[in-house]
Amino acid sequence: MGGLIEQLRALGTLRLAAMAGVGLAVLGLVAWLAGQPQTTKAGEPAGDSLALADRWRQAEAAVQALLDQELADEDGEPALARLLSRLLPAGLPVLLANSSPVRDWESFAHPGAPPRPMHGFRGASGIDGTLSSACGLAEALGDLVLVSGDLALLHDANGWLWRSQLSGRLTVVLIDNGGGGIFEQLPIRTEPAAAMDFERLFAMPQPVDPLALAAVHGVPGRRVAGLATLASDLAWARQQPMALLVISTDRRRDAALRQRLRTMAAAQVTPP
Structure with a gap:
């Protein structure tokens, strides 16, 4: 010392x-x-420090048990992050797009999931260059899974042009929630709803079929029926040099679920 x-x-x-x-x-x-x-x-370490650390360990264990229970029968984005973290094999690199995907993985990924390299980035608009960045990482690392929202992927749709030259493998897991789901988690909706056009100004859903757009570039894809089939759909996608899996979710319902889980998790922590 x-x-x-x-x-x-x-x-x-x-x-x-x-x-x-x-x-x-x-x-x-x-x-x-x-x-x-x-x-x-x-x-x-002081006794008080050891006692505080033990309280946090107990709270963490309680929160993880709570998440296992509450997300067991869910098909939304928090449940997807938890399940996907366990399904992907150890060592397989993952790139998390901005907004909800990176936040959900940090909050809901399973602590017992296999270790792997995790990647993230911050584009000029948060979602700038999402698909192209994933292709570059797949090329450099040899293999990659991208978890992205629909607007982020569409914002860089030209990244699909990598298909003809990509030597690595890229699996894209697309969360299709009809726009910017991150804004559903902010208190910006109005009452009455007609006072502001939330869908047009913030969510911005786009009338684009992501599977059709990928197919135009020669990229095969599947729409995942639910998390119950995710394992088999991933097995199929991982056999392709480049593939797209689309999972449809309800952003308003998932925003309410996240809030409920946070409230329940906070109740597991006893104030000092």
């Missing part, structure tokens, strides 16, 4: 060179660390 304090003390006199001259940065962390109890310096 003493060595660490000495290092921090040295950093406390770090000189910051600048065009106008030389400044001095003083780190208050040195004094704070020096004043900590001896047990902290010896690397022994």
Whole structure:
């Protein structure tokens, strides 16, 4: 511990060179660390810290049991994230598109799922270049699964042109919820509904059949009937160099489900 304090003390006199001259940065962390109890310096966690960690472990176990129970008979986006995290084999890279897919995976993916490389990115508009980025990763890594919403995929539909030159394998799992489902999770709908055209201004559903669009580019696809058939549909898609699986969901229902799960999860955490 003493060595660490000495290092921090040295950093406390770090000189910051600048065009106008030389400044001095003083780190208050040195004094704070020096004043900590001896047990902290010896690397022994305090009893209160151990008790707090145990409470969080118990709360986590309770929340995961709750999610297993509540999502067992669901077919929506939270259930998809939980099931897909377990179905995909270990080591298979996954790219999560922005908005709901990346948030759902973080919130609902199963903690016992096989380990794998996870990828994400932030385009100029959040969804810019989703499909092309997935194709580039599949080319570099040899294999990839993309989980995307319908607007994100449509926003980069020219990415399907990779099909003729892609040497890696790409499986696209498309969540088709009729527009920008992320906006359903924000308190922006009005009462009465006629006061604002939510569907046109925020959800923006598009009259495009994603399977037909992929087929125009020579990419085979299937519409998944429900999560009960997801395993077999994935097995089929994983045999293709490039394939599209479309899962239709209800964004309003899923938004309400997420809110209900968050409320139930919060109840599992006992205040200090």
